[in-house]
Every structure is written in C-alpha cells, then in structure tokens.
Amino acid sequence: MAELKSELDSDADQNYSLASNADPKNMQELTIYVQSILQNVQDKFQSMSDQIITRIDDMGNRIDDLEKSIGDLMQQAGVEGQEK
Structure with a gap:
C-alpha cells in the first residue's frame, strides 16, 4: 500500500512539474x-x-493451497471434514 502511495505522489509531482514548464499557448496546445x-x-x-x-x-x-493443506492434515489426523 505504501508503494502505491509513493507511486501516486511521484506521478503528482511529475504532472505538477510538467504543468509549470509547459503552459499551453492556444486551444490546440x-x-x-x-x-x-x-x-x-x-x-x-x-x-x-x-x-x-x-x-x-x-x-x-x-x-486454495492452504485449504488443500488443511484438508490433507485433517485426513492424516483422521478427522472428517464437513462437506461444503
């Protein structure tokens, strides 16, 4: 999450610097x-x-892997799992 925030902050800084350097002179620009x-x-x-x-x-x-591992452990321990 922190990586995402720093990426957004970096982009905002870049866009701000672009805005200050490239003022459009006409409608097309x-x-x-x-x-x-x-x-x-x-x-x-x-x-x-x-x-x-x-x-x-x-x-x-x-x-999914964790569920399978838990199921395997329960089977090895002789515990019956509940059906879904």
Whole structure:
C-alpha cells in the first residue's frame, strides 16, 4: 500500500512539474496537453488495476493451497471434514 502511495505522489509531482514548464499557448496546445494528462492517468490506472487483479489472483491461489493443506492434515489426523 505504501508503494502505491509513493507511486501516486511521484506521478503528482511529475504532472505538477510538467504543468509549470509547459503552459499551453492556444486551444490546440491546451487540447493536446489535457489529452496527454488524461492518457497518462488512464495508463497509470490500468497498470494499478492489473497489479491489483494479479495480487487478488495470487491470494486466491494461496488460499486454495492452504485449504488443500488443511484438508490433507485433517485426513492424516483422521478427522472428517464437513462437506461444503
């Protein structure tokens, strides 16, 4: 979670520095500038979404492995598990 916050802070700093260095002079430059910022935000959002989904999938796999291990231990101990 701290990694995500530092990444967001870094991006905010970068966008702020871009804004102070590149003031749009006309409507076309403003449009390009806004599109660029929106594309950067969309790309970052997609990247974070992909990371979250990957972590959720990994956690699901770990939970499945843990359930199997517990089931195996219960079977070895002679304890009957309850059916789902």
